[in-house]
Amino acid sequence: MRVTITGAAGFLGRKVAARLALTGKVGARDITAMTLFDMVEPKPPAGAPFPVTCLSGDIANPADCARAVDRDTGVVVHLAAVVSAQAEADFDLGWRVNLDGTRALLEACRASGARPRVVFTSSVATFSGGQDAVIDDATRPVPGNSYGAQKAAGELLIHDYTRKGYIDGVTLRLPTVVVRPGRPNRAASSFASSILREPFLGEEAFLPVPESFALWIASPRAATDWLVHAAALDGKTLGLDRGINPPGLTVTVRDMMLVLQSVGGHAAMRLISRMEDKEVAAIVGAWPARFSDARAKALGFRAHEGLEALVRAFLEDDLAETKAMRA
């Protein structure tokens, strides 16, 4: 079967593609071909044991989506999205890419007749309630930003296309992914990666929230594991409800600073400065930090590693590439 990854030039897309190139399988099924899709043409993963087609296109353009899916497509991992601060700054672009783009992709899946497993990445940003909220599998999304509203609407598309038998969908509501490799981006949560990444590059990082601020996070390793697990899940065990809060890690900024000090020492700590950013604080301030993950655990999503392991994995997996990118 073919596996298609949208947003495949992004860091999570590249990690999922690399993982699948390594194993050659999704669950028990062999991967015989892969399509990587993004705005800019993605690079194929090293050493893939199957042919890889790399496409550039506009996810909201039905003709472009049609090229990304065929009747042999068994799995689609849909990561293409406009991130939170950008979706907040450009309302039309956010709805176009995050809702219309998802719909165009689902229409391509429906037209293919392949009824693929679609793994959709929704977000903690679909919820609000902030530091006091505890989210469980039945909590209604009341988004505090457009990105969250678009992702929550995308979940409803995944849900209904699945119920009608056009796809076999699963939604993972991803926590804030930390440490993101590369550069700071336009996600409102970008600071959470910056404070655990920039000091290891000898760069300053700015903290727009107090040390007591809690976040719900996931490492790139955990997020990749969950996406691959979601791709292989038996849809029959899910029933009508296709949304899953994976078992993220609740950490405070203080926890992150302590690990930074423990791994990077005082030199690293000195590169962090507090700097107010009301726009960012307003977006991330609405995001809950505490989740019940009963359903995810029952479905076999693996528990999250600790915060120090997360930082050491960044140094092992992504520091060299991040340095090279900036050289």
Add this chain to the structure above:
Amino acid sequence: MRVTITGAAGFLGRKVAARLALTGKVGARDITAMTLFDMVEPKPPAGAPFPVTCLSGDIANPADCARAVDRDTGVVVHLAAVVSAQAEADFDLGWRVNLDGTRALLEACRASGARPRVVFTSSVATFSGGQDAVIDDATRPVPGNSYGAQKAAGELLIHDYTRKGYIDGVTLRLPTVVVRPGRPNRAASSFASSILREPFLGEEAFLPVPESFALWIASPRAATDWLVHAAALDGKTLGLDRGINPPGLTVTVRDMMLVLQSVGGHAAMRLISRMEDKEVAAIVGAWPARFSDARAKALGFRAHEGLEALVRAFLEDDLAETKAMRA
């Protein structure tokens, strides 16, 4: 200010227009003009003390929506929709009218610069869980049908357009409206009106669910009162969450039969027959019948009258017109 009603040829649209023609006001604000919009040109309400513009058009066509809203528009009551069984039978039409149509209307509101109060009618159909579920204001929509998914997605649009300041939106999740005047329609819940309407016309009605089956219902009078109340609510008291479960009435089919017998006698009762309809039973079987209405009560939505008053109101308000329609 102008009031615009979409779906204004439908029975709820006509009742809301008639009420506003009678009072000439929304809350404390005078209505100076009204626009009625539907697929077929609606009729103006009798005795309106303001000019009424009647438009036919396609709600999913941005140019048609632009004609329905102007810079003087203070209130939009958005009732235009493809109903549940029809949306289930025609997937593309349902998403086009119920989601794209809502979005086109909201874009027209945004372009007008008027920041109107938009009253959006969502539905019990956004929820599932069926007879065992109890729904409160924080319950996540897990729709069992496309209509519910489309309405839940529409709620997210209302929510985000409001948060951005493009409109001032309120969503009412309407119960099954009973007794609908006129003919049986393609709503899956059509039977609930039929069993309290057809016998008064000397016609048979069919019951696709057992007598123990419970529903969450609202009379046309209650629904009209709530829509008008929602049009006048102070948006500042609502905060981020724009969705409201109004104080509907939980009744069983048996309750309805007892009232039918009490008001219509044995002759009426003899016109009801049990008839299986798996498609209808599957849709309505997923809808919850029990709701917490704490938020609605706190916001001043009036409590529902009893079931016998509901039936007598149908005879008073709608029986003559329903008879005339069929003559």
